[in-house]
Amino acid sequence: MKSRMWVLGIFSAIALGLGGVVACSSSTEATTTEVKLPSMQCGSCEQTISAVLTAVEGVKEVKMDLENKTAHVSFLANLATVAKIEAAVVKSGYAANDKKADPTAYAKLAECCKAGDQ
Numbered sequence: 001m002k003s004r005m006w007v008l009g010i011f012s013a014i015a016l017g018l019g020g021v022v023a024c025s026s027s028t029e030a031t032t033t034e035v036k037l038p039s040m041q042c043g044s045c046e047q048t049i050s051a052v053l054t055a056v057e058g059v060k061e062v063k064m065d066l067e068n069k070t071a072h073v074s075f076l077a078n079l080a081t082v083a084k085i086e087a088a089v090v091k092s093g094y095a096a097n098d099k100k101a102d103p104t105a106y107a108k109l110a111e112c113c114k115a116g117d118q
């Protein structure tokens with residue numbers, strides 16, 4: 001019984017440690033991050049990226065800003081991370097912050113959506 005508590009303790013310490021690296025806020029509160037989307041060109045890109053962001057586990061709210069090529073994403077830090085959010089956008093063929101779009105996904109985008117930096 002005592003050793004089992006130990007294991008639990010170690011696991012929570014690891015979980016807390018990882019959470020702390022990713023975000024400083026409490027894990028139950030939503031954190032908001034601004035994601036730069038330099039290759040977002042049109043309303044279609046906006047819709048695609050919005051859907052992709054919303055589908056990330058732990059994401060609570062997505063506010064797209066086509067004019068400024070950004071998205072404001074509120075997420076629960078215990079479920080999502082900025083890296084996961086970026087990865088989801090990258091996988092859909094768009095650049096996110098300093099991460100370049102996945103070339104295969106980018107190639108499948110509509111022609112009009114390929115004008116931006118990859």
Ligand SMILES: [Cu+2]
Pocket residue numbers: 040041042043044045046112113
């Ligand atoms: Cu587009």
